[in-house]
Every structure is written in C-alpha cells, then in structure tokens.
Amino acid sequence: MVYSIEDAVRMASETEGDLVFVAVGFETTAPSTCVPLQKELPENFSIYSCHRICPPILKTIFDMGETKVQGMIEPGHVAVITGTKMFEPLAKEYSMPQVVAGFEPLDILMACYMLCKQIEEGRCEVENEYTRLVRPEGNPKALKLMDITYDKVDKAWRGFPVIGKSALALKSKYESHDATKVHQDILSGAPEVEAEARGCRCGEVLRGLIRSEECPMFGRACKPMSPSGPCMVSAEGSCNIAYRFGKMRV
Numbered sequence: 001m002v003y004s005i006e007d008a009v010r011m012a013s014e015t016e017g018d019l020v021f022v023a024v025g026f027e028t029t030a031p032s033t034c035v036p037l038q039k040e041l042p043e044n045f046s047i048y049s050c051h052r053i054c055p056p057i058l059k060t061i062f063d064m065g066e067t068k069v070q071g072m073i074e075p076g077h078v079a080v081i082t083g084t085k086m087f088e089p090l091a092k093e094y095s096m097p098q099v100v101a102g103f104e105p106l107d108i109l110m111a112c113y114m115l116c117k118q119i120e121e122g123r124c125e126v127e128n129e130y131t132r133l134v135r136p137e138g139n140p141k142a143l144k145l146m147d148i149t150y151d152k153v154d155k156a157w158r159g160f161p162v163i164g165k166s167a168l169a170l171k172s173k174y175e176s177h178d179a180t181k182v183h184q185d186i187l188s189g190a191p192e193v194e195a196e197a198r199g200c201r202c203g204e205v206l207r208g209l210i211r212s213e214e215c216p217m218f219g220r221a222c223k224p225m226s227p228s229g230p231c232m233v234s235a236e237g238s239c240n241i242a243y244r245f246g247k248m249r250v
C-alpha cells in the first residue's frame with residue numbers, strides 16, 4: 001500500500017522489476033494519477049487505471065428504477081473537483097433534489113435537513129452544504145488535467161450491467177506507461193468484475209435493494225476480519241460500516 005502515486009514512482013526508480021500502480025477512485029483521486037504522467041517516468045513504471053466517474057452510475061441507478069430515491073446526498077470530495085454543476089442535469093432530468101455535503105456528522109445532518117426542506121417545498125435543486133471547499137465550477141486545473149489524460153470508456157460495475165463511458169482509461173499517448181498495454185498478456189484475461197462468493201449479495205446491497213443485515217452471511221460467515229465479499233473488505237464498504245456501527249449486529 002502506498003500513500004500516493006509519487007511514492008509508487010519513487011519505488012519504481014529504486015527497483016529493477018516492473019512496478020504497476022493500481023489507480024482507484026472517482027473524480028477525487030483521478031487527477032492525482034495524471035500528475036506524474038506529465039513528467040518523465042521510470043521505464044518500469046505503469047499505471048492500471050481503475051478510475052470511475054460519478055454521473056453515469058447515478059443516471060443508471062435512476063434509470064433502472066429499482067430503488068425509490070427521493071433525494072441524494074452527493075459526495076463532497078468528488079464535488080471539490082467536479083463542482084456542483086455536474087449534478088445539475090440530474091436534478092432537471094430526474095426531478096431529483098440533491099445536496100452536496102461534507103463528511104462530518106454535522107455536514108450529514110445539515111444535508112438531511114436541506115434535502116427534507118427541498119422535498120417539503122417541492123424543489124429539485126442542487127444545493128451546496130460543503131461551501132467551505134466546493135465551488136460551482138469545481139477545480140478547473142484538475143478537470144483540465146483529467147481531460148488531457150483520460151478517455152471515458154464503457155465498463156462493467158459490480159451489481160450493474162456495463163455502463164457506457166463510466167470509467168477512465170489512459171489516452172494512447174501514455175501507452176508506454178499504461179499497464180493494460182504493457183502487461184496486456186496478463187491483464188487481457190482478467191475479469192473486469194470478479195464474481196462474488198457464493199451467497200454474497202453485494203450487488204443488491206450496492207443497488208440499494210437490500211440492507212447489509214439482510215444478507216444471510218452478514219456477521220456470520222462474513223465479518224471485517226474474514227470478509228466474504230467486497231462490501232465487507234474496505235472500511236468504507238456498506239457491509240463493513242453496517243457491521244461496525246449498525247444496531248442489527250449479529
């Protein structure tokens with residue numbers, strides 16, 4: 001595990017073997033992956049871009065219509081980069097009240113209040129609760145960097161079908177540092193989304209169809225120290241959070 005891509009670049013320069021940096025995250029982390037690509041990189045260093053972007057998945061959730069969503073708390077760390085404007089088409093197209101929020105308990109409470117107020121008053125807007133960091137236009141420098149570095153490509157998501165232009169692949173000018181090209185022989189056979197363990201219901205959890213506690217493996221065969229599915233692995237995973245903070249802990 002490394003703290004940043006810079007650490008990975010430094011490690012590559014100190015070793016003779018090939019080093020692949022697995023770049024994960026949404027618009028929040030995608031710009032930092034672009035930065036070293038603007039400089040000279042060690043020949044043995046490549047990037048496996050697993051970056052995704054927010055709007056296509058939100059649109060897919062609304063279009064699938066499986067979950068009754070009355071309002072959305074939008075991620076503040078994503079909006080720091082993209083700005084609040086990115087969410088406006090969703091408010092118009094789906095009449096969806098949205099509040100961009102920070103991550104402190106008070107931010108979340110305030111976002112809930114603002115959403116309830118919108119619903120109560122029949123408004124469908126994008127409001128910004130995270131004004132201490134988020135601007136309507138976002139971070140233009142970071143957005144420009146993403147534009148020159150990535151192409152938007154179709155990708156399968158866990159629990160969802162392939163979603164058009166929902167992921168970020170390195171542009172062809174970076175192919176000498178693109179792990180999908182450099183290590184094509186290994187990566188071409190890798191599944192885009194690994195199949196879940198038998199009985200794991202992560203797909204339904206992620207689509208909002210069931211609560212983590214409704215999975216028969218929750219807290220039994222599947223716990224944070226012995227996860228059976230991806231939602232239990234990361235501290236940010238739905239099942240992991242439900243296990244640590246939920247009332248229905250088994």
Ligand code: SF4
Pocket residue numbers: 199200201202205212215216217218219222223227228229230231232233239
């Ligand atoms: S991560 Fe664990 S608890 Fe969550 S759906 Fe998968 S098996 Fe069930």
